[in-house]
Amino acid sequence: MGKKTGKDKEKEDKEAFEALSLESKAPATMVLLLSSQEEDILLKASEALQKFAEKGEENKVMLLGLGVLGPLCKLIDHSNKLIKRNALMTLGYMATNGEVSEALKKEDFIPSLLQKLTPEEDVFVHEFATLCLAAVAVDFTCRVRINANDGMPLLIKLLSSPDPDVAKNSLEIIFNLVQDLENLEVLHELGAIPPLLELLKSDFPVIQHLALQIFQCVTTDLETRKTFREELGFERFLDLLDNMEFNDLHAEALQTVSNCLGDIETLHIIHLNGGLTRLGEFVLTPSSPEIQSIAIKCITRAAQSSESRKVFHEQMIEKVLVELLSAADDNVKASACQAIAAMSFHPCSKDRFRELEGVPIVVQLLNSESSVLKEAATQALSSLTHSNEANALAVYEARGHEILIQQLSESSAITVASSVATISNMAEQEIIQSSILSLGGVQALVEPLKSTDTQVLMYTAMCVAHLVCDNEERDKFHKAGGLKPLVNLLHSNDKEVLRHACFAVNVCAGDTASAVTMCRLGALEILQEINQSANRRNSFSKLATTSLLNSNLPVKYNRLGRLTANDIITSNFFDAGQARVGEPFLTLEELISQPLNQQRAIIVFNVPVEETVEPVEERKPSPTESEIKKGRMTPKRRREKDKPDEEPQDVLAEKSPIISGDVSLLMLVKEAKDSVLSLTDEREQYAALARLVSDAMGGAVPLEKLHKLDWVLHQSDLRFQLKSNVIPIGMINKGTYCHRALLFKCLADTIEKSCTLVRGDYNRAWNEVLLFEEVHENLRSPEPLCYIVDLMHQPGALLPIDSPAAQQYQSI
Template sequence: MGKKTGNEKEKEDKEAFEPLSLESKAPGTVVLLLSSQEEDILVKASEAIHKFAEKGEENKVVLLGLGALEPLCKLIDHSNKVIRRNALMALGIMATNGEVSDALKEEDVIPLLLQKLAPEEDVVVHEFATLCLASLAVDFTCRVQINTNDGMPPLIKLLSSPDPDVAKNSLEIIFNLVQDVESLEVLHELGGIPPLLELLKSDFPVIQHLALQTFQRVTTDLETRKTFREELGFERFLDLLDNMDFNDLHAEVLQTVSNCLGDIETLQLIHNNGGLTRLMEFLFAPSSPEIQCIAIKCITRAAQSSESCNVFHEQMMEKVLVELLSAADDNVKASACQAIAAMSFHPCSKDRFRELEGIPIVVQLLHSESSALREAATQALSSLTHSNKANALAVYEAGGHEILIQLLSESSSITVASSAATLSNMAEQENIKSSILSLESIQALVEPLKSTDTQVLISSALCVAQLACGNTEREKFHKAGGLEPLVNLLHSNDKEVLKHACLAVYACAGDTSCAVKMCRLGALEILQEINQSANRRSSFSELAMTNLLNSNLPVKYSRMGRLSANDIITSGFFDAGQACVGQPFLTLEELIRQPLNQQRAIIVFNIPNEDAVDLAEDRKTSPTESEICSMKKGRITPKKKKEKDKPDEDVLPEKSPIPFGDVSVHMLIKEAKDCVYQLTDEREQYAALARLVSEVMGGAVPREKLHELGWVMDHSQLRFQLKSNVLPIGMINKGTYCHRALLFKCLVDTIGKSCTLVRGDYNRAWNEILLFKVDSEHPRFSVPCRYIVDLMHQPGALLPIDSPVAQQYQTI
């Protein structure tokens, strides 16, 4: 090649750009330089950015606003080692700011950062890559990304880094990762426990605290606890507890011990190593209340196992806990109550707490101003009194029932649930139940039934079931508005809530007015739906429905079409016909208020009061139409037979179900008694009663002349006369199968005999009776036989239940 001529060299010199020495005090200018193609500029710019970010939080936010994040993320993968390191240092420092960290989540930087954890990278790169990842790992989506990119293995290796900052950052990332269950398993599988234990020996408290916090989390996993035990982790923890130089770590050590004491193997290990004795020393040591509370928490956790509780029982732990109930700090007393609650699940401890006179102390704690302490005290009493009458009596003697009723209005769901559960336990004893009921406890349970907390609903419903055992209590509960929230609980999908709601419905349904109200609220339809479900049906729902129907016979007959011999009809019963699906069942009062209509008449059995009876007996006849109208208004025109000089009075008492009495039915009852009681043969008694019913309802009717009976016209005339759709059964002069069967059942039940009432189709109804006849093969024995009573064609005939004539009587 020839040499350049002078002219060429001169031209080249003129075109060359002279090197520029640039200095800038504007961060915006430096951020722009991060996009340069020259390595020297990138080195200086990234270093300047790092130094600027180190000076304060405001600078980090300024750099974010200037757009430094994106170019820095690109530069951490630069081929130049210095540029790569400087950019990573700048990014790591900036990422410690919350705003920068949030913005960094939007960048796809996690895979690049994980690459920088490789062993060949220098310590500085490890430090700032882990610092950046630690800021990101707080976020769930970032943790998922770290796991997806297999980030756990290099992080575990870096726990053993000689650089404390690298170890600390890596530990912080792992702590955040193990908040997710999947990472717990990964850490265990990759052998992360031994290096974690080694970090307990660190000279840096921040690393020790982080390691302990990580252990608190990882020891919630059973398999990890096993490894922890195998790696002599408990021995190391006990060494820390024995060393007062590490008293700042004791709280966190005890938290981890608490997690592990649920395993009987661990408990036995600690017990054999003297750890339980050391643990009990912490309960009374002149340490902080916080340490005492955590130590008690360890006891509470361990006491959930019966084997552990036996160990504590041998160590007289109950005595220690009772003494702690008198501690100065409310948190310590609350923790002691929780431990008592845990240990009281075991009968041996229940009795010992009572013998140590701990129950009156716990009762006194119910008066505390601390809501947390009241909450814990109610939990202790609930556990102490469960299936233990002696403890329930001790609570009662200490006056606990009075304050427990007041606590039913607390805002804490735990307090309310535990108070209701304790009252239920106490109410199993009749004398205590009476005292509880005298304090308006049944009314205090209404609000808890509206709770959204499952345990409150279970306990309060159980308490209602326990206390609503008499009509007075049920009436109070009804008036307080308790039935509506109770019925609403039947919609619950929680099996325990539903079970206890059914128990409470069963108890309340013992009162007719409550049963009627619950039916109006839809309880019957809900229970029918439940009992048709394979998943929700239970013996409790079936019992609730049975009792609800048994206490509301008009509904039972309407819905089920059958009354058994045990279903005794009383005054106020009415037949409103077969229930239609989806149609509400109206009360008698509602039916009476309806205007005349074309629907079937409602037949009512209503025994009159004495005034109406006196009037009828005086006349020896049924009331006239004008007198009936007066009775409907609640008054009669003639004066009373026995007090003729007195002014007119209301005929019916206040609680009469309808505004006029059925004087005719009263006379029928009297005639039935005279007719039946003079006969000794039971068969003849039923036959005579059947003939009486037939006689008053139009007499015998041949099957082929049923259409000539004219009962429809008779009922229409009576409805017009009474101006009501409700017809008293004693006023009916013509009746078909359904009317005669109803009257027969009413008379039979009233005079103390027994029969069923069964509804068929097309106005058919019949009565079944049970009689005993001599067994032809064994004359010394009698066998029960069921008969249908003929009230229509051959009144008084008893038709064997399976005979063709009986089948014909039941069908058209």
């Protein structure tokens, strides 16, 4: 090989590029330099960008706009450690900005970041790699990528990092990851519980808070709680609660304690290890009201389980709660009341609260100005008095029912619902019920019935059923306007509200006036629709329908066309004919007020009070239309001939037999009592009554002469005379099947003889009676036989129900 000549060296020097020192204050230039192949330039550019990004949020957004993310994401894998570190630092600083973190989610850099979490990398790399991951881990898709690249085990190992920033960032990522159920369930398998417990001792509050937040999440999982228990996690948490230096952590720690107490197996172990005693002591230990309230709520949550309540009862938790009722802070007292309400589902706890004098204290809390405390106290009383007469009596003795009635006008639905429920519980005892009624308890229920809250409506309807126990209270409820909102509840889509509303309607229907009003409000039609619905009918809907009909016999006969022997007709019963589809059922007052029309007459049964009736020698026939035109007076007018010819309309109305009473009917009743009841043979009694009815309504009519009865014209004359579509039955001298059967039923019920009333077609109606047959002397048939009473053709004849004669009598 020859040596280089001077000419060669001179040529080489000419081709070499002199080193150039660059200075720039433009970030865009530095971003462009990130694409350089020279490490020195990359190092200087990345370092400059890192310092620029660290200065403020505006710089981070500016760099984002200059497109720095792409080049930086490539440089985090650079072989030069300083370039890689600068790139990670820049990304880390920028990732804390919301706009940047959103943009980062679109970059495929998560696998590269996770590779930087290995033990081989230095702590500095761990810090900024986890900082970037923490920024994007709030996004579900990013969490999926972290899991897909086995990021969780790496992060758990970093919990033990000596660098607090690495531990903090790792905790943030893990907290976001455990929001997904699959991560929640496997965290204990990856060994996360021990390092998380160790971080509770950290000198950095932010790390402690993050660890506690993770525990709140993971202890909702059963298997994780088991591992937590095995690692003595509950004891560690109690130690934390005992340390007042960590009182800023107590609220979050108690959330985890609450999760543990919800697990009965864990609860038993905690109980055996004295954990509940320590918890009770902590609850009573003076601390901030907020912490005390949270601690009590832990007990409340755990007490949702029957087994937990049993354990708490053995631990005498009732004594702790009663003591807390005297706390200075209203929120603490409210939390104690809520815990009492939960514990009161345990029967023995109810008794213990009373023995500890807790009931009167809760009653006094009803007077609080705090709506929250008032709600909680009312809820506690509702639970305490449920199926416990002694507690109900204790509330009564403390005059709690007086306050509860006043609370029915409160705006809080919770307070009203609990108040009504408590009143309902207390009303089961007669002495308390009487006091509630005397204080206007029934009238106070009307307003809650108009509520839109389902709990209020359900308990109020139930309370109505308990309090509206006799006709006097039903009348008060009726006059207070309670029937309309009660009937409206029958439209409810809530099954419990509907069931209790049907129950209340059933009870209110025991009063005839209330039953009539509810029918006028459409209750019967609504109930019939409910009973036809497989989803809406309930155990009380059919019962309510039956009660409404049984208390309103005119409606029952109108709708069903049948009255049983148990349906006893009384004054003001009327026959409005057979029901027509879509036609409302009018009351007697409404029918009387109608002008004359061409529809069928309304037949009314109205017996006057006997003491006010003038004696009448005999039942005179009603005047015909021609007699009225000639000026012939009725017997009543004869007796009144000395009175002025013109009398006020209201006086005339009062004297009308429709209103004042049917004198002719009274004479028939007297005659029935004298002639029928004097007979000893029951068959003869029915036959005699049948003949009396037949004679009163035109006598026997052969079947072939039925068309000559002229009953229609006769009733038209009566309607013209009375100027009303309503005719008292005693004034009818010519009647067909339907009129005679109605009169027979009315008289039979009046003299306490048993029979039915059945409506057929085409003005047919008949009565059925049950009689025992004489088999031998002094020996009767074991079962009574049913007969139809002939009132038309052979009055007094008893036709066996299945005989051809009976079939002919029932049909044309």
